[in-house]
Amino acid sequence: MVKISINVDDDNAEVLFDMKDVQAREAIEALEAAIKKLSTDSGIKGDKGDKGDPGPQGVKGDKGDSGAPGEKGATGSVGAIGAAGPKGEAGPAGAKGVTGIAGAIGAAGPKGDAGPQGIKGDKGDLGPVGTKGATGVTGATGAAGPKGDAGPQGINGDKGDPGPAGTKGVTGAVGPQGLKGDKGDPGSVGTTGATGGTGPKGDMGPQGLKGDKGDQGPAGPAGSSNGGTSGSDYFIELSKWGITQGSMGKPPYTTGQWAIAYNNLLGFNNALKYAKDNGRGKIVVPTGIYSFCYTNINGGAEAYAMQNTPIKLFDYQTLDLNGSQFEVMFDSINKNPYDKSPATTPAWKLAGKLIELTNCIHSHVINGKIIGDIPNRSFSDGGRGFNSEYGTEQTYGIYLDRGSKFCSFENLDVSMFMGDGITMGSYPLSTLSSNIIQSPKMLPGYVDDTGTTIARDGAYVSAKFKLIRGVHKEIQMRTGGGYTRIPNIKNTWFEYLFFDEAGKIVGRKKAIYLQNTMVPYNAFTMAVQLLNETPGLADLTINYSITMPQTQFVTIKNCEIHDNHRGGISGGADFTTIEKSKIYHNGMDSSIGVPVFPDTTRYQINFEDSYCNFLNIIDCHFFSGFHSVLAGVYNVRIENCLFQGLNGPIIYNNSSTVIKGNTFDDCNGFGLMPSMEYQRRTIHFTDNIVNTKVCGFNAVGHANTFVKVSNNTFNVDSITVVGNIEFKGNSVKALSGETWNEYIQSSINCKVCEGNIFENFGGNNYYRFFASKKKDSDSIMKNNIFRNIAFNSVNINNDTEFKECEFYNCTIRVPVSDKTLNSSLTFEKCLLQDTQIDVGGVYVNDKSIEGIVQKVIFEDSKVIFTKDYKKGVLVTIGDNISSNGIVAPRSYEVEFIDGEFTNQVVTSNTRIMAYAAGVTGDYPQLKKVKIEDTTLRIADISKFNFIADESNSNPNSSVIIKNAKFRGFDEIKPTKNVKTEVYVTPLTKLM
Secondary structure, eight states, rough: EEEEEEEEEEEEEEEEEETOOOOOHHHHHHHHHHHHOSSSSOOOOOOOOOOOOOOOOOOOOOOOOOOOOOOOOOOETTTTTEEEEOSSSSSOOOOSSSSSTTTTOSSOOOOOOOOOOOOOOOOOOOOOOOOOOOOOOOOOOOOOOOOOOOOOOOOOOOOOOOOOOOOOOOOOOOOOOOOOOOOOOOOOOOOOOOOOOOOOOOOOOOOOOOOOOOOOOOOOOOOOOOOOOOOOOOOHHHHHHHHOOOOOOSOOOHHHHHHHHHHHHHHHHHHHHHHTTTOOEEEEESSEEEEEEOOOOTTSSGGOOOOOOOOEETOEEEEEEEEEEEEOOOOOOSOTTOOOOOTTTGGGOOHHHHHHHOOOBBBBBEEEEEOOOOOGGOOOOOOOOOSSTOHHHHHHHEESSOOOOOOOEEEEEEEOOOOEEEEEEOOOSGGGGGGGESSSEEOOOEEETOOOOOTTTTTTEEEEEEETTTSSEEEEEEEETTSOOOOOOSSEEEEEEEETTSSSSEEEEEEEETOEEOOOOOEEEEEEOOOSTTTOOOOOOOOOEEESOSEEEEEEEEEEEOOSSSSEEEEEEEEEEEOOEEEESTTTTTTTTTOOSSSSSSEEEESSOOOEEEEEESOOOEEESSSSSSEEEEEEEEHHHSSESSOEEEEEESSSSESSOOEEESSOOOOEEETTTOOOOOEESOOOEOSSEEEEEEETTTTEEEEEEEEEEEEEEEEEEEEEEEEEEEEEESSSGOOOSSSOEEEEEEEESSSSSEEEEOOSSSSEEEOOOOOTSHHHHHSSSSSSSSOOOTTTTTTEESSEEESSSSSEEEOOSSTSOOOOEEESSSSSSOOOOOOGGGGGTSSSSOSSSEEEEEOOEEEEEEETTTEEEEEEEEOOOOOTTOOOOEEEEEEEOOOHHHHHOSOOOOOEEEOOOOOOOOOOOEEEEEEOOOEEEEGGGGGEEOOOOOTTTTTEEEEESSEEESOOOOOOOOTOOEEEEETTTTTEEOO
C-alpha cells in the first residue's frame, strides 16, 4: 500500500494506492480527484534539495511527441519510449501506465493544463514498486490549459537494484509528471519494451516535491555505443584544450613546432584539471601521436635547478593513452624557446620528465607508447665522461615521488630516455610536518615506564620531538637522504617512546628500520631509544630520520621498458611490484648505435640509490643488458623470471632476499655486495635453474649474512660456493662435460654442503673441482653424490673430511695447506666406487720437507673396484725424490676401519697403494696400509697387492691387518720388501 499526502495552503488530500489491486484508470481518477481539491494557485516552491540518484529507466517504446516543458523533475515512464522513472531517488511507483506517480506518456496530444505544484514534503521511506495495471482508455484530446503546479515528488529512498521490466500494456493517458529533483548520477539502463501505439498527448501532471539527495547507486551495465566512454570517463576534447596531434620528426624544429609541443603539455594538464573538477576519474586520450618538449621555465643552469613542465596527474585519476604514442622533441644543438638556461648552458643539458605523479593517491597511467629524447639527440659535443651528452641521465619517461601511494603503470612501452623509463623516489611528502627527527644526538640512559631516565649500559635516548596531532599518525625510521644507508644500529630493534603533554609515557613500541608504526592518538612528543649499543659513550649520533611514510605501493605491470640510456626502472617506493614485464637493452646503445653510458651502473632495474622497504619482481623477462637487478632494498623477492645474457641480481644492504623459481641463461644466479657492519641479512636462492659457464656465490667476509642455496639445478662449467652459505639439495652438472679444458676451478667450501649431486667435472682436466671441509670443524660436508669428478687440491686445510658421501669414477687429490705439517683426508660412512686418491703431489722435486705424514682414512666406509675399473690403484703417490734427496723419509699411510673393500677386477693387477704412473727413481718414502675390522672381498687374490711390489720400497713399509674377514680368498699374497702382518682375534699373528 502506498499513501500520498498533498497539502497546499492547508488544504489536504490523501490518495491510497494498492499497487496489487488497483487498475491504471482507477489510479488516474483517484489522483485527478485529489488534484481538484487543491487550490489552482501555484503551490509553494520547495527549497532546492540535494542532488538525488537516478531512478530506474522505464521500458522503451516508440517516441511520442514531447509535452510542454516544466521544471525538470524525475522523468516518468514514456509512452512510446517507455515510462521514465522520477529523476533522483526513485519514488513509489504507481501502477504501470501511471508508473509510480508518473504515468506513461501517450501519443502526442494538445498541451493540457498544468496542475498545481505541491509543497515540499519530508523525506520518507521508499515505497514498494507497484505492479503494472491495465492501460486505461485514451481520452479525447483536451485544450491546452495553463501550466499547473507541480504535484508531489516521490519519496527519496536508497537506490536499489533495477527491478524487472513490466510487460507492455496499451498506451494510457498521460499521468502527472513527478517532482523535480537535482540531477543525479546516471542510473542503470532499462530494458527496451515493445513499441506501443501512439496516444494523444495528455495534460501535464503536477510536479512532485523535491527529495533529499540519496546515496549513489551502482553503475549501470555498459551500453552498445560504438567507441564512446562511460559516464565517469572523460574523452579529451583536443580543440577545446589546444592539443594537436602529429609527430615533429627530427631537429631542427620551427618556432611553431615548439609551440605545439609546449601547448600540448598545457592542454593535457588543463584537461586533467577539468576532469578532476568535474569528477571524471578516467581520462581517455584520442588515439594518435602527440609531441611534447621539456622546459626550463625558471632558467636553471644545471639539471637539478631546471623547472620542468610535465604532464601531472591528480589523485584518483587514470590517464588512458588509448593506444596513443607520446614523443619527446629534442635538439642537442639549438635550444628550444622554453629552455631559459644561461647561454653558457648547452642545449643538450636540458633535463626533464614527461609524466609526473607527485603526492598522488590511486593514480594510474595505462595503454600506450612513450618515446623519449634519445632518437633526436646528436651526441656531438665531443665529450665522453659524466659532464658530456654521453653522461647525461636526467630525462625520464614517468616520475613518481613524495608520498604517492597505490599508483600503477600498466600496458605501457617506455623507451629512449637518458635516465630511466620509469623512476620512483622514496621520499615522503615535501612538507615541514613530514620530517619529525633528523639524525639526533642521543645521550646515555634508559627511559623506564614512568618516564624516568635511569642508567643502563648500552642504552641511549634522543631528546623529545614535537608531534602534530592528526598529522603524524603513522611514522617510520628512514635514512636522511633516502639512499642505501641502513642506520648502523647494533641491535636491529629499537624503541619509539611516546609522551603526553604532561610528559607521561603513553606508549612504547618496538620497531625496525622502515617499519610503519602507528602513533598513539594522545601522543604529544616522541623520542627514540636504542639498546645494546657500545656502553660508556658520552653521546651517540647515528644517521637516521623519523618521518611520515615514504612513497609506497606502486605496481608496474604488462610493460616493456627498453633502450633507455642508463637504466629501465629505478626506484625506492615501499612495496613496489613489477610483474609480467619485458625489461631489456637498457644501458646499452638504445638499438640505434648511440654511445653507451660511461659507467658500469647500467641496469634494467636499480633500487640501489633510492632505498625502500620491499620490492617484488614476478614473471618478468630480463635480457640484453649489463646488470639486471640492483637490489638495495630492505626486503626483496624475485620469482618466476627469466634472465638471459646479463648479470644476475646484485644484493646490497638488506634484511631478506628470496630468489625463487627463476631461470638464468648465460647469467649468474646472484652477486653479493658488502652490507652495513651490524646488518643481518638472510638470502634464499631456491628452485632456480642456472645455465651458464661460470657461476659463483661468495659470502666470505659477511659475518652477519646467511645464504641458503637449495633445490636448484646448475648446468655450469664452474661453480664457486664459499663462505657462510648453506648449499643443500642442488643438482650441479658440467655444462660442457669432459670436453671443457679451461683453467677455471669450481670450489665448494661453505658452511653446509649437504644432499647435493655433482656430475661430470672430470675428463682430462685435473683442475676443475674442489670440495671439502676442515676435519672437526662445525661446517658440514655430508650426504653428497659425486660422479666423474676430478678433485683438485685447494690449499686451505691440512685435515679434511667427507661424511656419508658417494663417489663414482672420481679422482681426489688430498688437500694440503701447510706442507711442513702432517695432513689427512678422512671418509666417514662413505661409498667410493672406481675412485682414486692422490697423495704426495705437493712434494714433487721437493728436498726441503722431511718426516711428514700424509694419511687417507676410511671409517665405516665401502670401497669398490668394479670389473671395469681401469686405474687399478686406490691411493697413488706422487712423490719422486730419491733416497739421497732427503734424510728423514716422508710417510704415506692408508687406514681401513670398520669398513668394506671389494675388488671385482680379474683382468689386470690392482693394489691399495702404488706410485703414480710415470714416476721413477729411488724412493725411500714409507708406505703403510692398516686394515682393521674390515671385510675384504677380492675376486682374484693373485692379481692383488696391498702395496705395489716395488724393488726400491722402503724396508720399513708395512701392511698390518687386524681381525679382517676374507671373502673369495684364504690368505694374503706377500708383497716384496713390505712387511705384512695379519692378526685375528684375540690378535693372533698369522703372518
